[in-house]
Amino acid sequence: MFLSTLFLISYWASYVPYKPSIFSFEANYFEMLFVLSACVLIMPFCLKDTQKALDLIWYLGLGAFLWAAVTIFTTVLLAPSPYYGKIIDLRALARGLIQFGNTPGIANLLTFFPIIFYASLIYPTRERSKGYWVGIALVMITTLVAAVLIEQRSFFVINFFVLPILVGIFLFAMNQRKLGSWVLSLLAIYPLLILVNDYASFLDREIKTDIFLDARFEMVVFWLYQLLANPFGSPLVGPPPLDMYPHFHNFFADIHRISGFWPLLSAILLVLYIFIRLIYLSYWNRQLGFYLLAIAVPIFLIMISSVVPEGERQPFLALLLIGALCERYLATSVRTSPTTLPDG
Structure with missing residues (x-):
């Protein structure tokens, strides 16, 4: 809680707009960020039952999926293809306006539910009944179709590369x-x-195999050169011609860009603390610790x-929720053995 508060206050106090003529904060951005952060940090401690606390993760994933799916399929109905970079903003649409939002931001939300699954x-x-598997299958198929429609490559990297390796290793452990x-x-x-796309070209945006390119x-x-x-x-965002963009598209680099070194340092300490505590939880309860880590790492x-x-608060808030759940279980654990946590 202390590190979260330190980061949020320093982030707000040191903020300086970067190219405000191109991109600026929405109204009441910091107020909403403070309120939402407080909610995800406090809610796990308000629920006495273990299952209900863990259900917060599923609610987050389901809410993210519904918002992303409705946004994408509304875009398909109202906008011409291709849809990448032209995702309709539902908030503006509710006011009768057609405005376009951030494609990666919606794609990130689309990834939440598969990560949790x-x-x-x-x-x-939860109990794995027939209805559970039918529901999971429907949601997963819908997310896959939606990801193809908006041609978001990160969705495929997370779901078919990062998650199989990460979860597979944890299961073997x-x-x-x-x-x-x-x-x-x-x-x-x-x-x-990748092979099918090379021949069928169902994605106009090539799936890259070399991250260095x-x-x-x-x-x-x-950014790292400038930081050092x-x-x-x-x-400054760059190198040219990438300096035309207002963002680095990296949480830490962009915190440094708009708020400076001390908020960057507090953000690093906050994220580092969350992962250290998750690893510590894995020692006391390997199954629960690995579960939370399997969500935290792709996030x-x-x-x-x-x-x-x-523009994108949700992944940061999701990581805060994971950290809060971890602290809740460590605070209520009976450390009689490194494998036991209470149910209540």
């Missing part, structure tokens, strides 16, 4: 080798997807490859 293979938080093998076998989908990697490297050369300076990867602090 993969993680649930480690720690099933828990001696669930059969399930772990099935999950790891999903890795075959990723190269197959990606523009966002170049931007982060450009002058940590207390104001970094973190989204944050360092896509999240723009001015």
